Amino acid sequence: MDERFEDHLRHPRGRGREPDGAHAGAAGGSACGDLVRISLRVEGDRVAAAGFEASGCGTTIAAASAAVELAEGAPFLDAARIGSSDIASELGGLSPGKLHAADLAADALAVALGKAVAANGAAPPADRILVAMSGGVDSAVAALLCARSHADVVAVTVELWRDPHNDGERSCCSASAVHGARGVAHRLGMAHLTLDVRDAFRAGVVDPYLADHAAGLTPNPCIRCNGSVRLDAMLALADRVGAGALATGHYARVGDDGLLRPALDEAKDQTYMLAGVAPATLARLRFPLGRLRKPAVRALAAEAGIAVANKPDSQDLCFLAGTGRAAFLARHGGMRDRAGAIVDRSGRRLGGHRGHHHFTVGQRKGVGVGGGTGSRSTSSPPTRARTRSPSGRGRRWPPSASRCAGSGCTATRTPSSA
């Protein structure tokens, strides 16, 4: 046994201590039975105090102790660079079978640090940029390009949703995605913070999504999320870490006039999803991928040895990840099947359905009434609700459309499209 390991085991640093005003993060506790809970308080730009609780094998206790010793008193941006390998080194090295304990301690430290910095961090302003990393290839390359163009880059991953029914490998905000993003950031030499915005995401995105589906509407939760939840939360964190701008892996550009413009890669353009972003927010965003095509992005990732270079693009809404929409609506919105008829505009029955929440307007696939081009509707139409546009806030807007921006639009189809 290395003497450093033995020292941490015999004299664990901060065990049983929870500093006043601390924020805590925990990891483990499931299959392995090991559990680490680290609590720490940030004052200004430093970790002022830290402590931990741990249960499990001796290596888990020693790893948590090492994490506390490395973090306490350090600038929080240095603490945000502490990973499993640093913790293992502090213990004089760990065998592959015991590295899991260092992973747990690093995970717990990252969660605690993210909460504490978001609440109390105050790093002096610097020529620093915050880059959003989701665990996918696009944001990893955005981080890579930031690292090449900026001396001082801090990475952040937002945790938006946690659902045991989701496929963690297909979700851009799962625990495994956060873990992967942190690994890439640390490999690039960046501090990495995890930002827990699950409550705001639930209230600002998922609950309206459920309500809109119940009302028979066709919501776009990504526009709502970008417009009022995650980008604003990350910019608030940018202020905490002294960063003036936030870079993301979106495929979009911003013109000299401050307006959002399509990406070079038209097939990947994401300006539609960013349309709800307020001008003041947009002014602080940077899109390093806006002038790149997707194959070039993957090539950059591969050249840099980034593990997710060939990770498939996510197709689902992040909170659906691997589950169906109907199952999600049933599980979280209580929307159960309620059979009805599918009819054409004249009322002629074309078939049956299990409930209107299985479909959206304009959907053809899966309707199950065969071909034809006529319009169909269900016999149990939901109540129509008037909605407000969240994306018209302060946007430069043609005067003729100003009323539309704030009050929702009525779309009138031309006769040929009906």
Next chain:
Amino acid sequence: MRLRYRSRPVACRLRGSELELLEPFEGVAPGQTAVFSGADGAVVGSATIDRA
């Protein structure tokens, strides 16, 4: 103007809060976001469809 993430842009005319599509578009639905772009592609505004 686009009505879905992956849809083609369609020409439209705005009159007050009423949006008239100048070419056919299948499946306009309440709740969808209409994103308006200028001739150079710049995004100039957006709104939520209330009735269709």
